[in-house]
Amino acid sequence: MVTKKKERKKKNHRKRFYIVLLSLITLFLILIGSGVVYALNITRQLPPLEQFSSRKVSQSAKIYDRTGEVLLYKMFGEEKRTIVPFDKIPENMKKATLATEDENFYHQPAFDWKGILRALIINIKKGEFAQGGSTITQQLVKNVFLTNEKTIERKIKELILAIELESKYNKKEIFSAYLNQIPYGSNAYGVEAASQTFFNKPVEDLNLSEAATLAALPKAPSYYSPWGNHVNELMARRDYILNQMKELGFITKKKAKEAKSKKPDFAPPSMGTIKAPHFALTIKDYLIEKYGRNTVLNSGFKIITTLDWEIQQIAEEVVMSGAKRNEKLYGGKNAALVAQDPKTGQVLAMVGSRNWYNDKIDGKFNVATQGKRQPGSALKPFIYLTAFEKGYSPETVIFDTETEFVSGDPDCPTLVTPKSEKNEECFNPDNFDHVFRGPVSMAEGLAQSINVPSVKTLYLAGFNDVLKTLKDFGISTLKERWRYGLSLVLGGGEIKLNELVNAYATLAEQGKYHKQSMILEIKNSEGELIEKYNNESQQVFDKEQVKKINQILSDKQLRSGLFHSSLGMTLFDGREVALKTGTTDDYRDAWAMGYTPYLTVGVWAGNSDNTSMHQKGSSILAAVPMWSDFLNQVFQEKDFPKEVFNRPEAANPTNKPMLNGQYVFSPEINNTTYPQVHSILHWVNKDNPLGPTLQNPTQDPQYSNWGAPVMEWAKNNIPDFYRYNNPLPENVDFENNTRTSNLSIQFKEPDEGKYMNSPFLVQANINSLNGLSNIKLYFNNTLLQNLNVSGNSYNYFYYLNQPLSSQNSIELRVTDKEGIQKRKSLIVFKK
Template sequence: MKRLTKLLFSLLSALFALGLLGAVAAGGAYVYLAPKLPSTESLKDMQFQVPLRIFAADGSLIAEFGEKRRIPLSYAEIPEPMIQAVLAAEDDRFFHHPGVDYQGILRAAWHLLRTGEKGQGGSTITMQVARNFFLSREKTFLRKFNEILLALKIERELGKQEILELYLNKIYLGNRAYGVGAAAQVYYGRPLAELSLAEYAMIAGLPKAPSRYNPIADPERALTRRNYVLGRMRSLDFIEPDAYQAALATPNTARYHGQEVEADAPYLAEMIRTEMVARYGDAAYTDGYRVTTTIDSRLQNSANHALVSALLEYDRRHGWRGPEARTDPADPEAGLQRLRDTPVTGGQIPALVMGVEERSARVRLADGTDVEIPWEGLEWARAYRSDNATGPAPKRAGDVLAPGDLVRIRPTGEDQWALSQLPQVEGALVSLNPDTGAILSLVGGFDFNRSKFNRVTQAERQPGSNFKPFIYSAALEKGFTPASIINDAPVVYEDAGAEKLWRPENYSGRFFGPTRLREALYKSRNLVSIRLLREIGIEYAVDYVQRFGFRPDSLPRNLTLALGTGVLTPLELVGGYAVFANGGFRVEPHALARIENTRGEVLFEARPATVCRDCPEPGLPGALPLLPVGRTASGDEPPVVATRVLTPQNSWLITSLLQDVIKRGTGRRALELGRGDIGGKTGTTNDQLDAWFSGFNADVVTTCWVGFDQPRSLGNRETGGRAALPMWIQFMGEALKGRPEHVQPEPEGLVTVRIDPDTGLLARGDQPDAIFETFREDTVPQQTAVAPLGTGSGGGSAPERLF
């Protein structure tokens, strides 16, 4: 008995000595490691890596930039079942231990000795926070000891709810989702508060191994893990038996939900991304900035449709260029693989031709669905020969397609399809609020994924006749009137630089003699514009048009300026037309409205120069010096009033002339909108390299452009009125839908009188063909037209300007 007592005493002494030695070692390690532990102070003001998000003015998501998807939530915003599910899966004693769960460690050790497998309970949530925020993931005793010490330190300095909030926002949950808020969106496409018990349990099962228990990558294993979490919740009395059974019976509904883009504006998003990186560097991608733009999501979606429709219509007019690729019909699997590797572009869906009948074709989509293209969707496909010629109309489907062809199709109605192709031509559309310069919609090309070149801001092209209104505005300021007569007759100029003669012509090749300015503009007479520019002076015109925001270095110092041979971007051009639309004020096109940080604090708010018709107007009529357009970065400064750069009379008269372009000129096609408040101007450059239409009412101003990136002819008759105007009509029809007609009121200082249409002079009292014209008070004609010879009223006529 004494021997047994002695042995037991020796054993207890040895254990005590080992424990004492361990305690001393642990104390020594603490004394050594504690000063080297990182400060936990940063956890109190933790900035999570949150992507840059860009929104339309109405809050619709435009784009998200950043490697990590995260939606930070406060503890109060996290539903209780989500918290309970995580505690059940990871650390059910979280609210009871001091950061290190000694019971859990002993339980995990015993489980490991018993089964040889690691089980739940070894690492607390606080220890995971310590590891995720401060430590590496290497599996060493030193790192584990540091983790324990840090966990104890964190618990001393932060509350339990603060720690749990950090954890639930930090953990990686697969598919680029960090935190439970992002996981709810990624796997279920809904906010966390809207998920079910089964979905909370599914997310709670992910921290252990996000790839192994991923409900998308491995649904069966994920369900097993989810049901384990539900079982733990039931055993801890977090849920009732009925709720437990119902959740167990719920199928796995998880699928990948990418960023839910509600306003498709990738070119605008890229502009904003570039601006944010310029402001904040790489932190733009991680610091959770929320950028609100001026974009109207409804108008943006309409602009996308209008541009795609116009380019496809142009493309169809010029014929079928054949399939994108030809695959071997004897090896359908290879063809289907090629099909699956071909992305949708500009809404045009890739398809593989499986069979061809006499008047139809059967094609297969990437998802394995077969659809039929009827003859109505094929008959357009005359073979492309050149920009000006197509082959004969096809007589049967085999003239167009063959099995194995990889083609594009587009929907034309419910279960209706048509053959399509990716256009080679490109386009641009940009619209503004003319009173503020806020960009309402912007489309820089057919498809951003095909070409990221933004033609709204980067394509410097000749505007052609789209530039003429600015020359006419300069002429009105010089004393010309809408009734001034200019001779539309042949003219030859010597080009000293090229040592050759320049013989400009009208688009039609014809000459029409003495012509009133109003008629010359709505019929877009080139020779009248050239003579008008020569009369007012090139240098005067160049100085004058700068008030519209045009760069002087983009404008030629010769008579070709009248034909729009300068180089401008669509954004510059729409800004110029905004001056006419708003009654004569210069506004700055802009898209960035507000920048906020993750706490909702406003870091930047645009205060653009805004039209205020009842305010004292900066800028004087007359000389009208070019004044800077002011914008403030932030603060409570009063609104910046836009500078007046045109007299109200000048602006109103030019608007009247541009309304006639639509009523009786090259823009007549826009009459289909059924509105009397719209004006605009077509533009076509030499050899039809560029086609334009810019137009407006007092609420919206829009510029559209069509052309090839590597300039080449659009083809005969592809003028601004044919290639670009349909895009403008489709967009403005939507933009102005439901809006009452809105024109700027006629200002004081204008008078309307009857004139002789041939001479521009005052009409005789008995003249049957007299028309009404509006003049500035100081430019009303003083002479009355003389009746033509043979009428018994005398002879001769008023002199005409035949320069």
């Protein structure tokens, strides 16, 4: 009984097995049949093989300025092609092509199964068509008969047509057709056209280096263009091909080495008309990266950019003349400029070098978008901005004294030895004029670009917080945190001009970041909209803190201590303009970054090869004149509004020493005064300056570094200093037990930015806890009234009856009985 059950079980298993096997065989036959039908259908769609030279000429993509009327660049013109016999093509050209495209061409069928399988595996892993595994035959049929679309159907067509092609033509004929058909870029199809285009010689005259260079182009003709921005990458690919030729035995090691040592002598570009070349080619690179070379080639795209052709012409003229002047005076041969609308993020002008056609200065390299240069002091506004957000203020006092700082990461410094015992790991920043000023406000430190207070401000602001601020403002290149340390504020990291311009534009917009844009719209040949400008913006910083930076950088009185006789270059009739400069210690880079609420402009001056300018090649002499010339011409030609910066709201007063503008703390205890002078680290917790005072401030790693020079300064500058810094009684309230000033000036009339007729009333409320001593009124930098006063408050008024200019400054300078001085100014315009 058991045996019969087992036999029935076995029969059932066999029956199921045969059913499954038959099903699989049937499915396999169906798939094969479907594949054959699919292949036959595809084959019927294929063009005849005889149509080698009947390719469709693609419509060119055209790049225009923002009006859509000025043609900047026609990306692809009519194809250039000259057919040459196979025996006229040098062996080096053939072998270089085989080495890079298909080394087994003569020893394999129309397709490479290993290559296809390898590409299939990579594509499956990446989830996209990343590789194709094509032979020279496949590439030929793809370029002649098919498109570059990455689909399975196109690949099957390519394989079928490649097999057909090799059934009718021999390898020599196919290779000859390939070398005469393949695109090399700049509208050159085939090796003869490419040789004439890039080397201005017949293909048969090419040397080994030139042949390998041409063979490098078909992989990505636009990217590797000898006239583009990736020449270094082209040379690297040429060297790779020469190495391949050596490995395959096509050339000797000696010949490969000789060819690598030869720099190809490229012919000048025969591109037809090109305007704003650095800008236009940046657009071109963007289009190819986003849409693909073949899509752009076949598109007939019409690209309307953000570029203002009038402003661009001014920019090019200013950079050309300014760089020529710098070369003669300071040895700075190159310059770059970017102008942007801060309200939209749209780039209005871009000049990437003094002359795009001048190879001696590496003119085709776009310093504006590709150059990573040290910004000098141009990063200082963002350091001070971070400090203001933390609780410090423009009135906060920092001692400008010769100071040693720990280099490297300032968030984990080590206490250094006294100055008399120099430590190699410390650095001693100097000021540009080699003068140390003693106590200065943060506003003065920023406006006059004083180095030591700025380094101290970076430490107080916090290195990580500063890097975050810079990132929020669009600076993307400061990623090697370990390299910078406190020297970041002096330009210790590398940035790009276009990103720095956008960061300053964000200041102009009171902390609102706009994504930088260069395209208004793209339409295809049918007039269909492909892409359109979208004002992507985000508030990345508190408005009130940014207003403080704008007020400091636009204050011509504050900046006068830095510019002296050059101050006039920073002033523009009827315009309120903010400005910050930057110069690296070795004079390799000079910067001028300026802005209004409606226009931001950045200028870089130096040498593309990173060699130094002469010692006098500072930003004020090398960059500011170009910046000033550009703005003067633009303001004459363009109808920009005379808009002023919004002023910050009055801050809540604090009695904390240093934060309130006083560097002398004089508490009165039991009718005894205890005058104290220390560095700011003695009075505040650097990470929470408005919070409780530290019980043991000496624990700060920089306390001794900062404190000793302050004591030295005080001994030399404060009479009877022996009376200072006596021990205080216990539990002294730093904030409430002091004779502080809290000096305040509040204008009541006129309003900031108001249009006026003369005469008019100037009125202000002035208060000080220490008592008032003197009030001075300045009109357009001229003293109108010098008034001695008393008491703790004063209602000031003055009937101003002076001739008005288009823009006029009114400033009050008030001094209290402790000698503390405060200024406040406003701008009015003539009706």
